[in-house]
Amino acid sequence: MDLTYSEPHRALQAEIRELARTHGHLSPKQGGGRRRPDARTLAWQRLLVERGYVGRTIPREYGGHGAQPDVLEAAIIADELARAGLYPGIMSQGISMLVPTLLEVGSEEQRRRWIGPTLRGEIIWCQGYSEPGAGSDLASIRTRAVVDDGHFVVNGQKIWTSSAHYADMMFLLCRTEPDRPKHAGLSYLLVSMSTPGIEVRPLVTMTGRAEFNEVFFTDVRVPVDQIVLGRGDGWHVANLTLKHERLMLGDPSKLVHRVERIAELMARAGVDGERSIDRPELRDRLLRLQAEVLASRCHHLRLLTQRARGEDPGLAQTIVKYFGTTLGHRLSALAVDVLGAGGLAYEPRGEAAEDDEATTWQIDYMYDVGLMIGGGTSQIQKNIIAERGLGLPREPRAAPGRS
Amino acid sequence: MEFGLSDTQRLFERALRNVLAGHVPLDALHRLPASGADLDAKLWAALTELGLPGVLVPETFGGAGLGTFEAGLAAEALGSFAAPAPFVGAAVMAPLAILRAGREAAQAAWLPRIAAGTARVAVALAGLDAAAGSTSVQRHGERLSGRLDQPIDLAGATHVLTALADGTIALVALDAPGVRVTLRASLDRTRPLGEVALAEAPAEILTAGDDGRRVAAAMLAAGRAMLAADTLGAAQTMLDRAVAHAQQREQFGRPIGSFQAVKHLCADMATMLEPARALVWHAAHAQDGRDDARLLACHAKAHLGEVGREVARMATEVHGGMGFTHELGLHYWFKRIGSNRQLLGGPEQCRREAAALQGWGTT
Numbered sequence: 186m187d188l189t190y191s192e193p194h195r196a197l198q199a200e201i202r203e204l205a206r207t208h209g210h211l212s213p214k215q216g217g218g219r220r221r222p223d224a225r226t227l228a229w230q231r232l233l234v235e236r237g238y239v240g241r242t243i244p245r246e247y248g249g250h251g252a253q254p255d256v257l258e259a260a261i262i263a264d265e266l267a268r269a270g271l272y273p274g275i276m277s278q279g280i281s282m283l284v285p286t287l288l289e290v291g292s293e294e295q296r297r298r299w300i301g302p303t304l305r306g307e308i309i310w311c312q313g314y315s316e317p318g319a320g321s322d323l324a325s326i327r328t329r330a331v332v333d334d335g336h337f338v339v340n341g342q343k344i345w346t347s348s349a350h351y352a353d354m355m356f357l358l359c360r361t362e363p364d365r366p367k368h369a370g371l372s373y374l375l376v377s378m379s380t381p382g383i384e385v386r387p388l389v390t391m392t393g394r395a396e397f398n399e400v401f402f403t404d405v406r407v408p409v410d411q412i413v414l415g416r417g418d419g420w421h422v423a424n425l426t427l428k429h430e431r432l433m434l435g436d437p438s439k440l441v442h443r444v445e446r447i448a449e450l451m452a453r454a455g456v457d458g459e460r461s462i463d464r465p466e467l468r469d470r471l472l473r474l475q476a477e478v479l480a481s482r483c484h485h486l487r488l489l490t491q492r493a494r495g496e497d498p499g500l501a502q503t504i505v506k507y508f509g510t511t512l513g514h515r516l517s518a519l520a521v522d523v524l525g526a527g528g529l530a531y532e533p534r535g536e537a538a539e540d541d542e543a544t545t546w547q548i549d550y551m552y553d554v555g556l557m558i559g560g561g562t563s564q565i566q567k568n569i570i571a572e573r574g575l576g577l578p579r580e581p582r583a584a585p586g587r588s
Numbered sequence: 589m590e591f592g593l594s595d596t597q598r599l600f601e602r603a604l605r606n607v608l609a610g611h612v613p614l615d616a617l618h619r620l621p622a623s624g625a626d627l628d629a630k631l632w633a634a635l636t637e638l639g640l641p642g643v644l645v646p647e648t649f650g651g652a653g654l655g656t657f658e659a660g661l662a663a664e665a666l667g668s669f670a671a672p673a674p675f676v677g678a679a680v681m682a683p684l685a686i687l688r689a690g691r692e693a694a695q696a697a698w699l700p701r702i703a704a705g706t707a708r709v710a711v712a713l714a715g716l717d718a719a720a721g722s723t724s725v726q727r728h729g730e731r732l733s734g735r736l737d738q739p740i741d742l743a744g745a746t747h748v749l750t751a752l753a754d755g756t757i758a759l760v761a762l763d764a765p766g767v768r769v770t771l772r773a774s775l776d777r778t779r780p781l782g783e784v785a786l787a788e789a790p791a792e793i794l795t796a797g798d799d800g801r802r803v804a805a806a807m808l809a810a811g812r813a814m815l816a817a818d819t820l821g822a823a824q825t826m827l828d829r830a831v832a833h834a835q836q837r838e839q840f841g842r843p844i845g846s847f848q849a850v851k852h853l854c855a856d857m858a859t860m861l862e863p864a865r866a867l868v869w870h871a872a873h874a875q876d877g878r879d880d881a882r883l884l885a886c887h888a889k890a891h892l893g894e895v896g897r898e899v900a901r902m903a904t905e906v907h908g909g910m911g912f913t914h915e916l917g918l919h920y921w922f923k924r925i926g927s928n929r930q931l932l933g934g935p936e937q938c939r940r941e942a943a944a945l946q947g948w949g950t951t
Contacts, residue, residue: 377694465940476891480863483866543682567859578835
């Protein structure tokens, strides 16, 4: 246990503070993650990549910074950018999920082609996993691809595809080996969204916004070399990606920022002239949540240490998504309660939504429930924690081999 | 920067757990008397040989010279076994107060005896806001009068260290004239309770005034971090036993751990405990003089109080009817977690102090 900053760590801290002074005015606003990045965001993202604040440990030949993994560096970068109110970089499925997956199992050609532009925000990805008939039982997907003249020909339907309406590419899980057992019959393809035969329809959610889409495939032709690993390896690759998604969804830096925002809101707002921070029952809730967010942050540092040491985090890693998304929802629930009846005015559509405090909290309060469901529901997470983390026996399965 | 145990820390923890496994079988807990257990001399001798009483005592005074993080690991291990041994008061709060009070003569006099296990100092925070109990103690020069409620580690203690509202930190020998010790039955038999009545009892004054208040605050924070660590260890034992039971116990022709209803209880316990472990580590580490020591101690104490309560209930539920019996002994950990929650300020009190430390709110 050593929580001290070394000389290089202090230098990194100073370097980011200097960047905030000299370039801070170029940072885009926070939020806005539901649109294609604009020119300002792309320019800022390029700056972060050049400085090594995004893609820090990714090898230089793939467009990263080539630094050794370091427990504290990532935390310092996140803290310092947050402290200065600077945009921390694009949070996308391409950067958080596909890039680490390609680093683990992508071919050399795929890494060189996709990682750099994805990091810089030039290529936006969406995830083609869930289907109307395949949610928690993901391996039962039916979207199929058959090989014809050097191409996979894809037919089927995906749902819950965020950013599909502006994405350039999709990482797609589909069935290529229908005669094999269900988990062994899948492949993981990289598909251009401009291929003929792809139709994207917006899916309006309970927030009143179209955060997701349905994607329909009719005879969509994908070159056969656009597969990650081989035919039948799709389940393995998809699970690598899901692991990264779950870690992203449980990222504590967002939660730390939320506690600060709620404390600020409670010190400013209230009813009948009494600030919420002065009301013991609301303040006690804030303090309870602050302790849990602190625990989540410490847990994150512990996981980073385990990863840097090459240890298997086991149980500690399996809880991240369930813990983080549940805690996130309890935080937005407190914000909604602090706003009270005054927070019920709701204008979720258009640019103004991002600026309206009550609307953004109400959106979060609902969207957080979606996060508890997406990427493997809380109930699926609990099965994983209990079976893979604690070693409890699996639920007896229905007859194997049926999809 | 490393957020985890070093190899040396792991060895220290393993050695301690080995000793505890040998000395604190379930039978030993069943044999504890309802009121006022004496010191378990064999266990204490084994722990002393490991250097536990002097974990924080510098090597120049015959101690192990380790930090509050290692002390936290020790507290966690003691909680894992519900070990009936002095520690939070005798090996952490008291030596920490003597060290921070800074009087060299007192350090030279007391620290070697603490490290040797011969001076066992109970701790009573009679005059502090957060102290359990409502009694106050009056000081007349170097004599104290009044009553100290529920000192920590009173069983087998030779002395009591107390902090008064005026900042006085004083050490009283329990065999001195004017001192009467009464042990009482306690919910948690592994931690006997009692009181110390003082009538013009002679006291050694370690420090006073603002300096004493700073020492008392640091001592209180360290004690809270240790109780949080003890709860972590106790709750982990309850989860481990629940998982083991769920793997082995069969109903409806299959292990109950294969039912999601049971599996999810276990997953919920693990999901609470894993991040709580990291928080406890951070809070214990911070007690070595970091700026945020008090805030982290408040948060760790409050949070482990809440998590401990949930885990204690859920782990007992997983055991079904057996969990409710005296014989199985799961209740020793249930009660240990329960007493940890109340000692040195419950969760609400700790959160109120955490708010004040951050300037949040006025009521």
